[in-house]
Amino acid sequence: MVCLGNICRSPLAEGILKSKIDSSRVYVDSAGTGHWHIGDEPDKRSIAVGKKYNIDITAQRGRQFSATDFDNFDLIYVMDNSNMEDVLALAKTDLDKKKVKLILNEIFPGENVDVPDPYFGGDLGFENVFKMLDEACEKIADQL
């Protein structure tokens, strides 16, 4: 699960997907394309909306996406089209590129819709992000 900062959207996506899969079978992690929040806790507003729905993301720490992630993961879900560009720029092979998917295409196939970045908005943005990610992760968990 990849976003820009790895403190708002992708930590929620990681926590939500983990809650829907068997962790002995599927490894889920998240990262940001940017470096600003390496080692940081998720944003307090993401922690709060997660807690509201019984998803505890407090143990997560920010890390930056790197080219080696293509070797370690089979599927890479990005939150928006800008994350898609940044991640694809690090791909070395066509196989790498095929691993990258826009997460909301799971629920709106082919529409290339972004998960809006809630960082500069209010709490409602985080609630909306949670709902979108919950629906998308339900689809992903079914496929896994």
Ligand code: 4NP
């Ligand atoms: P995220 O939100 O990509 O959903 O984690 C952001 C958090 C922080 C920043 C940008 C986006 N930032 O520029 O610090």
